[in-house]
Amino acid sequence: MTTEMIVREIKRKQSFLCIGLDVDLSKIPTHLLELSSPIFEFNKAIIDATHEFCVAYKPNIAFYEAYGQKGWEALGKTINYLNTQYPEIFTIADAKRGDIGNSSRMYAKAFFEDLGFDSVTVAPYMGRDSVEPFLEFKDKHSILLALTSNRGACDFQTLESKEVSLFETVIKTSKNWKNSQQLMYVVGATKAEYFKKIRQLLPNSFLLVPGVGAQGGSLEEVCKYGLNAEVGLLVNSSRSILYASNGLDFAEKAADTAKALQQKMQTFL
Amino acid sequence: MTTEMIVREIKRKQSFLCIGLDVDLSKIPTHLLELSSPIFEFNKAIIDATHEFCVAYKPNIAFYEAYGQKGWEALGKTINYLNTQYPEIFTIADAKRGDIGNSSRMYAKAFFEDLGFDSVTVAPYMGRDSVEPFLEFKDKHSILLALTSNRGACDFQTLESKEVSLFETVIKTSKNWKNSQQLMYVVGATKAEYFKKIRQLLPNSFLLVPGVGAQGGSLEEVCKYGLNAEVGLLVNSSRSILYASNGLDFAEKAADTAKALQQKMQTFL
Numbered sequence: 001m002t003t004e005m006i007v008r009e010i011k012r013k014q015s016f017l018c019i020g021l022d023v024d025l026s027k028i029p030t031h032l033l034e035l036s037s038p039i040f041e042f043n044k045a046i047i048d049a050t051h052e053f054c055v056a057y058k059p060n061i062a063f064y065e066a067y068g069q070k071g072w073e074a075l076g077k078t079i080n081y082l083n084t085q086y087p088e089i090f091t092i093a094d095a096k097r098g099d100i101g102n103s104s105r106m107y108a109k110a111f112f113e114d115l116g117f118d119s120v121t122v123a124p125y126m127g128r129d130s131v132e133p134f135l136e137f138k139d140k141h142s143i144l145l146a147l148t149s150n151r152g153a154c155d156f157q158t159l160e161s162k163e164v165s166l167f168e169t170v171i172k173t174s175k176n177w178k179n180s181q182q183l184m185y186v187v188g189a190t191k192a193e194y195f196k197k198i199r200q201l202l203p204n205s206f207l208l209v210p211g212v213g214a215q216g217g218s219l220e221e222v223c224k225y226g227l228n229a230e231v232g233l234l235v236n237s238s239r240s241i242l243y244a245s246n247g248l249d250f251a252e253k254a255a256d257t258a259k260a261l262q263q264k265m266q267t268f269l
Numbered sequence: 270m271t272t273e274m275i276v277r278e279i280k281r282k283q284s285f286l287c288i289g290l291d292v293d294l295s296k297i298p299t300h301l302l303e304l305s306s307p308i309f310e311f312n313k314a315i316i317d318a319t320h321e322f323c324v325a326y327k328p329n330i331a332f333y334e335a336y337g338q339k340g341w342e343a344l345g346k347t348i349n350y351l352n353t354q355y356p357e358i359f360t361i362a363d364a365k366r367g368d369i370g371n372s373s374r375m376y377a378k379a380f381f382e383d384l385g386f387d388s389v390t391v392a393p394y395m396g397r398d399s400v401e402p403f404l405e406f407k408d409k410h411s412i413l414l415a416l417t418s419n420r421g422a423c424d425f426q427t428l429e430s431k432e433v434s435l436f437e438t439v440i441k442t443s444k445n446w447k448n449s450q451q452l453m454y455v456v457g458a459t460k461a462e463y464f465k466k467i468r469q470l471l472p473n474s475f476l477l478v479p480g481v482g483a484q485g486g487s488l489e490e491v492c493k494y495g496l497n498a499e500v501g502l503l504v505n506s507s508r509s510i511l512y513a514s515n516g517l518d519f520a521e522k523a524a525d526t527a528k529a530l531q532q533k534m535q536t537f538l
Binding site for chain 1: 291329331332334335336337338341342345363365366367368369370371372373375376378379383384392393394395396397398399400414417418419420421422423424425426428429430435438439442479
């Protein structure tokens with residue numbers, strides 16, 4: 001999927017909402033547990049109920065691997081459902097991968113080719129040759145961890161070398177990598193004070209923003225400093241939508257929460 | 270598995286060899302491709318032929334994910350075979366994971382509980398709360414990327430902040446994390462000039478060392494600066510053993526290569 005297609009959908013739906021599909025079997029409605037593929041059935045119901053209000057879905061791969069082969073199967077069914085039923089939706093494998101070149105190429109193959117995701121999140125610690133293999137896939141995007149939303153982000157990411165923070169160096173350096181126009185960046189909503197600087201470094205890139213909602217980030221702040229001419233933001237919400245209710249009305253309540261977020265986003269566009 | 274058990278095996282076998290199980294279907298003997306689970310059959314033959322000469326096996330998870338559900342199944346069969354047939358062997362899931370706490374906990378569950386690995390490699394970029402969930406599992410080890418063997422290691426890992434390189438800061442900081450006695454560290458053999466400094470920072474920790482062989486690192490240099498009183502090294506080799514031959518004699522040739530490495534290691538002990 002090209003960036004232009006993402007922007008077109010954002011403008012059409014008046015939403016830059018990304019819904020994280022982080023499915024925890026201990027949190028989903030118990031009536032689904034009797035089905036043969038409860039994770040997929042949950043995702044399918046959530047997707048059918050919320051797709052009008054969002055432009056992207058982001059399964060966090062940890063939640064699927066934790067269920068072994070069954071989890072991997074549910075992930076395959078979910079991405080296949082998205083690609084066939086809602087091909088206009090941007091899909092993100094939140095995998096945070098990164099390894100030496102040959103191994104990164106295998107991960108890229110897994111997520112882009114075998115599963116068919118439009119993008120994957122990538123960790124920068126191992127540098128250029130661990131990320132470029134992901135960038136070799138045409139019309140696929142790699143979303144580099146820049147400044148994450150968790151507390152540990154301050155352990156290393158904000159360390160300064162010659163007055164430049166590590167996350168800034170990651171951003172500046174990555175712009176010189178081959179096919180860097182296929183890069184997006186993870187920037188946590190909880191780090192709103194850095195958004196202005198990041199937008200200066202990356203005026204045109206899309207930023208994937210976790211941390212609004214449960215983690216305490218503010219949508220207003222993110223929009224104030226993060227929006228650009230082509231919107232340039234995908235704001236993620238997971239738990240507040242997925243687990244809005246754990247009764248029979250879970251999909252309906254998820255839709256209500258997603259719709260409320262979309263309506264709030266519309267006021268900033 | 271406790272560290273004492275690893276040390277005991279190293280002394281008994283006079284080897285600190287770790288064999289990387291990075292199975293590429295395009296490189297394995299073609300007669301295996303007709304079997305129902307070629308990746309597992311290849312691994313089983315390699316393990317049976319080489320287990321006397323090594324103390325650890327390290328499947329790189331990228332190579333399994335690239336084959337989707339079948340790959341995941343082969344990974345499960347491989348770790349199960351190791352745990353039942355050779356329980357004295359230390360097993361490493363080379364996954365390079367790291368995510369916000371809840372997701373890291375899911376990855377830890379996947380590799381430690383569901384699959385039953387003794388250890389997993391972890392990326393440090395997201396800091397303390399992305400690593401500590403892995404350290405909560407008793408008698409399981411987390412192997413933190415410190416200084417990797419690839420060229421891109423110099424993009425960020427060797428950057429200095431107040432005259433301290435990022436990888437040094439990662440090492441120093443991680444020593445204060447909860448259950449840090451369960452940490453080991455990845456240090457590439459290609460970075461032998463840093464080994465002395467790393468051993469000063471980590472006199473007692475085990476170091477997992479990739480990069481000897483195909484990537485050009487020297488076993489002599491690694492041993493000179495890396496060995497400690499309890500050996501403290503696991504030196505990995507993958508391709509030179511796995512693909513020593515692609516004929517019917519692949520397992521025999523793999524054993525020859527592993528044995529030669531073990532004999533070389535013995536001279537340093």
